[in-house]
Amino acid sequence: MTTTTRVPQEERTRAMRARLLEATVECLVERGFSGTSTTLVSERAGVSRGAQLHHFPTKNDLVVAAVEHLTEVRGAELAAAARALPQGPRRTRAVLEMLGDHFTSPVFTAALELWVAARTDATLLAAVAPLEQRVGREVHRLTVELLGADEQQPGVRELVQATLDLVRGLGLAATITDDTRRRRRILDRWAAVLDETLHPEPKGAR
């Protein structure tokens, strides 16, 4: 009997935690880090203050857990997008489109709020910095794989890193102005640079 009653309870707890973390991400996107409060999050998640405080006693606990949650959401989003990529000559541009979409999504926006808040908050930084490094390594590895890049070749690793810094810069630019058309042209051009370097072909082959 203990087992059968415990399982639903665990499920309810897990679902409640997920609602709290998703509400935290939504709050970060809509109101920014400073506009996010535990009270607002519990209201939005439809979770009692008591239950919320039990799981995440402080705003930092909540936000740090939301970063972890964000990391999983990011990973799942990217993996899903990666499976839908075309093969052949359109692939590089499609990989860049996927990365561009990712770095202009609400997930990026919420992460940006955390990065910037962590810059002047040592406790938050201690939780955010190692996570960001882990996510950074995973996104790098995925990008290498998707682009079919050979990092043994000199300069290829740096070009992949530059690609990720480029989309991060485009993401930051997109937070205050909608520059979708500009971004599209830049990614077109970048795809050409990448293809020339990563997949050089004899002249006239395409």
Next chain:
Amino acid sequence: MTTTTRVPQEERTRAMRARLLEATVECLVERGFSGTSTTLVSERAGVSRGAQLHHFPTKNDLVVAAVEHLTEVRGAELAAAARALPQGPRRTRAVLEMLGDHFTSPVFTAALELWVAARTDATLLAAVAPLEQRVGREVHRLTVELLGADEQQPGVRELVQATLDLVRGLGLAATITDDTRRRRRILDRWAAVLDETLHPEPKGAR
């Protein structure tokens, strides 16, 4: 007599305003947007609350004026750095170093705090967005000039824009981790790509 007494007063006022704006930038860098208050700024600037409130009645007034001030500081910094650039084959890399330094300076950090705060604050956004567009155009024009890029050539304009988005992305990455060495390798690589495209030379010419 009116003229001789008014001039020193105007000078004192200008100096006081400059101190307030510089203190605002310092506060933004050290404590972030949410940690910046008019009280802290007037203490740091050594200006009475009354005088400060007379010139900048609200935090937004102060911060918006500081953005304008930042814009001038940015422009002067870049112009000074541009005059010291070498000619010849090392020039492209030196231009990238200059941009990389600029986008990892306290000026960038303070601007980042404003961008992110403006994302969820319509009043601040109304002041920050047009300024950022103006600064963006100026930095683009300067970069084209310094790189000796011919924007009439197809794809060159996008390559210059990509360069600026790349250094913006590197600047954002640098806010929470010191990645100077990584940045150096990426800029080395990107300088090679830019030179191949912007200044193609016959094989073996260098």
